[in-house]
Amino acid sequence: MVAQGFVVDLNKPLVFQVGHLGESYQEWVHQPIVSKEGPRFFESDFWEFLTLTKWWVIPIVWLPVVAWFFSKSIRLGHTIPEVAAMVVFGIFIWTLVEYSLHRFVFHIKTKSYWGNTIHYLIHGCHHKHPMDGLRLVFPPAAAAVLSVPFWNLVKFMNTPTTAPGLFAGGLLGYVMYDVTHYYLHHGQPTSEMPKGLKKYHLNHHFRVQTKGFGITSSLWDKVYGTLPPTELEKKSK
Known part of the structure; x- marks a missing residue:
């Protein structure tokens, strides 16, 4: 694609190309390519490997950490119900x-060059290639740093x-978010609630990308007025 005279070559590593798009980057990155085949990010095999994560790695890595923090509050004198309440509150804060x-x-x-590059790494790649199954969850090494x-x-x-206990809840909320996010893209829900959540999230990707920022729920979209318009509202405008 040509943007400001620059051609993004999808057959070459993308990360250090997208910065050259300048002001055209926003338009380019929000034109999704719907394919399960993800692009290459880096020439280096080492850095490329660090960007690829199977969804099941997230609970395997982080649930033991959640359990350790949970048990630490118990060891420091709190009862299990008290720590469970902390975890629930931590999940709420995570949302x-x-x-x-x-x-x-x-x-x-x-x-800017580096602004576009960093944005592409943290989220732009997901909007450009929303069905890339190996870049839907956050790599554990990066999550550990953050x-x-x-x-x-x-x-x-x-x-x-x-x-x-509160941190255990926040971390558990993150795990729930990441695996839910993967499921909304690649799962085939049969019950109403996950069906609605999948439709809500894919609406954010393919129809109104400036609304619908909640992943695990639409709670804060309702609170802050960023719910996407319904089809009926859209037709009435």
């Missing part, structure tokens, strides 16, 4: 984090005994 990251970070407008400031923030805002 707000999920919405905020998706809306204000993943959908930030960029036009979890450190989140853990420090939770410790700063809570007591030493409650912080582990």
